[in-house]
Amino acid sequence: MPYYKYHVFFCTNLREDGRGCCQDFNATEMRNYLKGAVKDHGLAGEGGIRINTAGCLNRCSLGPVVVIYPEETWYTYVDKDDLDEILEEHLKNGRIVERLLLGDREKMKDER
Numbered sequence: 001m002p003y004y005k006y007h008v009f010f011c012t013n014l015r016e017d018g019r020g021c022c023q024d025f026n027a028t029e030m031r032n033y034l035k036g037a038v039k040d041h042g043l044a045g046e047g048g049i050r051i052n053t054a055g056c057l058n059r060c061s062l063g064p065v066v067v068i069y070p071e072e073t074w075y076t077y078v079d080k081d082d083l084d085e086i087l088e089e090h091l092k093n094g095r096i097v098e099r100l101l102l103g104d105r106e107k108m109k110d111e112r
Contacts, residue, residue, distance in 0.1 A: 004050040006091055008034070011065040013056040021056075025064040028053070034083045038091070049091055062102055074102035 010031035014023040035044075035051040043049045059065045059074070066075045066086070073096060077083055082100055089095045 003046060005047060006049045007069045008049065008051045008091070009054040009057070009067050009069075010034070010051070011055070011057040011059070011063060012053050013060065015060070019060065020063065021060050022063040022065055027064050030064065030077065030080070030083060033080055034087065037084070037087055041087070041092070043091065059102065065102060071096075075100045076102050 010027055011022040012027040012031060013021045015021040031051060031053060038044050038049045038051055044051075054067075057065050057067060062076060064077060066077065067073065068075070068086075068090060073090065075086060075097065077086070077100060085097055086100060089097045
């Protein structure tokens, strides 16, 4: 059995050469937000959820990017509401948030 039920990695990469990166979308702030929300819901720690910072996940053009293991589910997000939905649906209830899956960013813009 894995140490954590879910391990969530936030790309917080900052490119200093002007190319787009996840940090352009306040990735560190968003990571801190979800980490706090997980703690507030009592889901952090052994057997629960671990929120981690990751370096570049090599998907900068699709960012911001979050990947959740063990399912290897890749998400993007726009705001804290999206992270709340990932927390509620995926992390608490085990349901994939289809509309936030990486690659559907244009669809997300249309829905907002």
